[in-house]
Amino acid sequence: MNVTITARHFTLKDDMKDYMTEKCQKLGRFSERIQEVEVVLGWEKQSRYAELKIHVPGAPLVLNESSEDLRKSFDQAIEKAERQLKRHEARSGEVRKDSHRSA
Numbered sequence: 001m002n003v004t005i006t007a008r009h010f011t012l013k014d015d016m017k018d019y020m021t022e023k024c025q026k027l028g029r030f031s032e033r034i035q036e037v038e039v040v041l042g043w044e045k046q047s048r049y050a051e052l053k054i055h056v057p058g059a060p061l062v063l064n065e066s067s068e069d070l071r072k073s074f075d076q077a078i079e080k081a082e083r084q085l086k087r088h089e090a091r092s093g094e095v096r097k098d099s100h101r102s103a
Contacts, residue, residue: 001025001034008042016071023078024052030085033057041070050074052081056088 003024005017024037038053049066050073061084065077 001028002036005039020074027081027085030082031056031089048073050077052077054081
């Protein structure tokens with residue numbers, strides 16, 4: 001899985017980048033079909049935001065979180081990603097019973 005981290009209008013320290021890369025790699029335990037994770041970090045006025053775009057077959061999962069702290073925004077986005085990946089995996093494994101209904 002590829003992890004791309006982009007910081008808009010500031011430079012991200014290496015220790016924070018390593019932390020974020022490690023957390024993104026751990027998302028692989030929720031779905032082995034993740035192809036890439038894009039992380040975009042930035043700030044608007046007084047809030048810091050983190051945007052995660054997780055590329056899985058079908059449509060990518062896009063998560064946005066903002067708070068007063070960049071790390072908190074990122075951690076909240078990761079928690080939301082874990083919940084959505086669990087739900088995505090459960091749905092992709094379902095077989096719809098009505099799809100083979102005879103006429």
